[in-house]
């Protein structure tokens with residue numbers, strides 16, 4: 001039922017906090033002696049979601065359905081609590097479903113929530129978002145202390161921030177290695193996704209090891225015959241067969257704007273002893289993501305900058321089916337990118353993404369266009 | 373059978389809505405400052421300005437769907453790249469704007485100078501308004517309303533009030549007009565008066581047979597979106613409630629042989645109002661109430677009116693920001709639904725699962741189980757898109773509703 005990483009995590013004796021996507025306060029949980037795992041995808045493949053299907057309609061996105069399935073099935077017994085913030089309309093409706101479901105299963109799960117202000121950028125002078133966030137985090141810390149018998153320490157918090165800065169820095173280095181072809185993109189994804197089920201310390205060791213191995217095996221950028229360089233964008237990376245089809249069509253994946261990858265490790269603020277201050281900066285200055293509503297105005301320029309820096313001439317949007325946040329932005333991004341001479345391809349990745357033959361044909365046609 | 377003859381309030385509704393759309397087009401042409409708002413943005417705020425008018429894309433989308441052009445406008449949005457999975461209100465609006473208001477029953481909406489969205493019903497709406505923000509190059513103010521799982525926190529109310537104040541300042545700055553809070557107070561009085569009449573109207577569903585159908589009440593919601601805070605608003609709902617009381621006194625009912633009293637959960641099926649009410653009436657069934665209409669004029673999780681009783685209008689407005697179904701959680705939804713079901717004497721519930729509106733629909737499977745188990749009331753789930761008729765299968769829906777009626781009947785036989 002559990003993979004080795006999860007078993008190790010459970011054996012560490014830390015209480016496991018299952019965090020709803022997208023960008024939970026991992027540093028805080030780690031600093032308080034808890035083990036946060038982001039419930040994006042799961043140790044084992046999950047092609048079907050029977051436990052979720054009796055609670056959620058099939059038009060909920062695969063992230064929500066898999067998360068629900070994991071927590072409500074036996075595997076969810078590994079989790080000691082759940083954390084969520086107002087990341088999206090679908091996720092905000094899940095806590096009560098999970099509370100009811102786990103209560104009915106005789107293992108009620110504590111659910112911890114905070115509200116992250118989503119006011120627009122120009123509105124910061126109208127409302128005290130910093131104060132609001134500080135207050136939310138004070139409440140969260142208190143709830144964690146009471147529920148799990150742990151204690152907050154400013155010193156440990158700063159230390160944890162540094163550890164996560166190391167993790168993100170290692171991810172960025174690996175990201176660059178993938179962009180240079182020194183590690184296949186699918187392997188890079190597997191590596192980063194595996195870290196979700198590790199303690200922070202284990203993540204540092206693991207990523208350091210992979211990076212050292214990459215340097216040894218492939219110290220220089222790999223040159224292979226390619227038709228063009230593209231960026232991948234989406235909530236999750238597409239499934240491995242799609243990545244292989246992209247690379248098989250002669251395209252190099254020169255970078256990504258994916259929520260589980262680059263958007264998550266692109267940047268973080270300087271360490272601070274005060275969680276309120278730190279997380280105010282963390283969220284307000286986050287790498288743009290359609291779910292962080294106030295980052296919308298920056299998204300195009302940031303994306304274009306990344307495209308230019310990575311020398312890409314195309315973007316493949318791997319749309320998570322039923323994720324409105326992503327889909328609302330596509331026509332705008334596509335038009336603006338087109339005006340900049342950047343080709344775009346939109347793929348729709350659904351829960352049952354069994355066959356990729358139709359996608360392959362489109363990817364091949366796109367590769368020709370990018371190459372042409 | 374439901375009467376297709378227009379009532380006095382029906383005629384009045386058509387008139388005030390027609391006048392309202394003509395008025396905003398005219399005033400916009402004469403230089404008024406135009407704001408497009410989300411339905412939950414408290415429109416009474418704008419009464420504090422001399423020459424600020426507002427239009428509501430969601431309301432326009434509902435009208436378009438009810439007039440049979442919903443799917444047509446959706447297709448226009450799809451053609452320019454908007455996914456068919458996006459909310460149909462958004463697609464109708466984006467399609468209408470992209471085609472310059474063609475095919476719109478109201479000649480579109482006057483071009484805005486500012487957009488005000490909020491995320492209490494859904495944050496999708498913020499993304500939708502962002503589409504216009506970029507396309508039109510105009511400012512977009514986002515009102516951030518924390519979702520609530522238990523009654524609204526004091527802290528959240530203050531946070532919302534701060535934003536309302538900020539919004540007023542932003543409009544003052546952009547429109548060059550001064551805001552007068554006394555006029556907002558006056559507007560709130562009209563709204564509150566209208567709300568009291570609205571609640572009086574809805575309560576007539578408790579009569580056996582019911583004096584109203586939810587279909588009528590859906591149509592009658594329109595002034596809530598476009599005329600709040602005006603004397604016409606208060607007057608319209610007085611007329612509606614009085615007239616309906618008179619119908620009861622005259623023993624005139626929409627479904628006189630009413631055998632099945634049903635309750636609706638989700639947005640109105642705008643493209644099906646006439647068909648569905650007629651078809652149900654043929655089966656002696658009536659949808660007598662709906663979460664969609666009952667939540668208006670309340671606070672989250674309640675069925676009781678929550679009216680303005682003087683004081684700071686911004687505080688009252690903020691307090692009601694979580695009232696509508698989508699901005700609060702399942703426990704609160706269930707509480708309000710149970711109260712409505714019991715008060716109105718409902719026999720069965722129709723959960724309309726709406727893939728266009730995830731915020732409304734995602735909790736429905738669990739809520740349906742809860743209602744059936746705790747209230748012992750049969751319920752059924754049907755698939756309905758509120759504004760895109762292409763995503764509705766009549767046959768499947770009616771088969772399920774017939775099954776619901778059969779199970780109500782079976783329950784009665786068992787009891788007797």
Ligand code: SF4
Pocket residue numbers: 021061062063064087088089090091235291320322323324325
């Ligand atoms: S994929 Fe989109 S809809 Fe799904 S959980 Fe993530 S943000 Fe929400």
Ligand code: SF4
Pocket residue numbers: 430459460461462493494496497639698728729730731732
């Ligand atoms: S998703 Fe639902 S709440 Fe949001 S705009 Fe559409 S219909 Fe309204």
